[in-house]
Amino acid sequence: MKKVTVLGAGSWGTALAMVLAHNGHDVRLWSHRKDQANEINEQQTNDKYLPGIRLPDEITGYHELSLALDNADAVLFVVPTKAMRDVIKQAKEHLTSEQVLMHASKGIEPETHKRISEMIAEELGEPYGEKIVVLSGPSHAEEVALKQPTTVTVSSLQLSESEKAQDLFMNNVFRVYTNEDFIGVEIGGALKNIIALGAGISDGLGYGDNAKAALITRGLAEMAKLGVKLGATPLTFAGLTxxxxxxxxxTSQHSRNYRAGHMLGEGYNLPDVLDKMGMVVEGVRTTKAVHQLAEKEAVDMPITSGIYDLLFEGKDPRQVVDDLMQRGKTNELNALSVDFKN
Incomplete structure (x- = not known):
């Protein structure tokens, strides 16, 4: 049994805390809201994020960060990118280099264009940078909480750290692979939220499966193109992340990014969409960051650019689609060979 602290009591942090608890670990689930921590302890629920789900007794809610981190063997960050640096700074004095240090957040920081692991390493300094583990993959929190079969990937610059995380999480319904492509795993997890916004927009406009299949396929090419430019391995983008x-x-209503995109396609403006969601839609912030990063790296990402124009420049969704459909002629295999070029 290990003492594992999960920082962030949203749906994903809570679901991962449940996996750890089911594996017999002593789990401390930290929330910045005292009432949420109290609910976890008094009712064994987190109804705002996982309604109708009873949390295992092995999970204890914490509001005081120092207590949550006291003598922890492993720490998992699961907070939005906009809150990540603040939480790291608060946690820093309570962390040790002997702990397994993990994150399961998905995003890119605007302006700095840093991945989550880079943000953590920058705030904590050495010797933490080499030890950070990212956990990512196709995993709706709602299904993980119900113990439905799920597979994810963990990656670190040190394989031994990945294997420690693998041992913490793996069980008969939560299968964990390791992957040495640290950059690719993080990039895939972040950029897919942009394409999910696009898929929701397409459905919200009333377009069919043909349009969504094209969006997903060409979106994957964009993800790989940028990832490879940043040092990722192309094959990673054919995998779980x-x-x-x-x-x-x-393709799922569980996805916040898809649901937000759907409302945008129906004609709602961005502030109203974010208000109705009531939770962080990470793809919005990531779209801004990746649009900036693509321009900086001179990587052509037309889908990302179109979604950026819709979100931040007020462009009409149908015009975005029209512009994508009317781009200049090209050969698909030639395009793919560039997208996946090492």
Whole structure:
């Protein structure tokens, strides 16, 4: 049994805490909201994020960060990108280099264009950077909480750290693979949220499966193109954190990004959509960051650019689709060979 602290009591953090608890670990689930921590302890529920689900007795809610991290063997960050640096700074004095340090958040930071692991390493410094583990893959929190079969990937610059995370999480319904492509695993998990917004927009406009299939396929090419430019391995995007995560996020009502995109396609403006969602839609922030990063790296990402124009420049959704459909002629195999070029 290990003492594992999960920082972030949203749906995904809570679901992962449940996996750890089912594996027999002593789990501390930290929330920045005292009432949420109290609900976890008094009712064994987290109804805002996982309604109707009873949490295992092995999960204890915490509001005081220092207590949650006291003598922890492993720490898992599961907070939105916009809150990540603040939480890291609060946690820093309570962390040790002997702990297994993991994150399961998906996003890119605007302006700095840093991945989550880079944000953590920058705030914590050495010797933490080499030890960070990312957990990612096609995994709706609602299904994980119900113990439905799920597969994910863990990656780190040190294989031994990945294997420690694998041992913590793996069980008969939650299968965990390791992958040495640290950059690719993080990039895939972040960028798929942009394409999920697009899939929701397409459905919200009333377009059919043909349009969504094209969006997912060409979206995957964009993800791989940028990932490879940043040092990722192309094959990673054919795996769980590429096409796997795209499928699950672009085709399900469980996906916040898909639901937000659907409302945008129906004609709602972005502030109203975010208000109605009531939870973080990570793809919005990631779209801004990746649009900036693509321009910086001179990578052509027309789908991402179109969604950026819709979100931040007020462009009409149908015009975005029209512009994508009327781009210049090209050869698909030539395009793919560029997209996946090492």
């Amino acid at each position: 590429g096409i796997g995560d795209l499928i699950v996020t672009c």
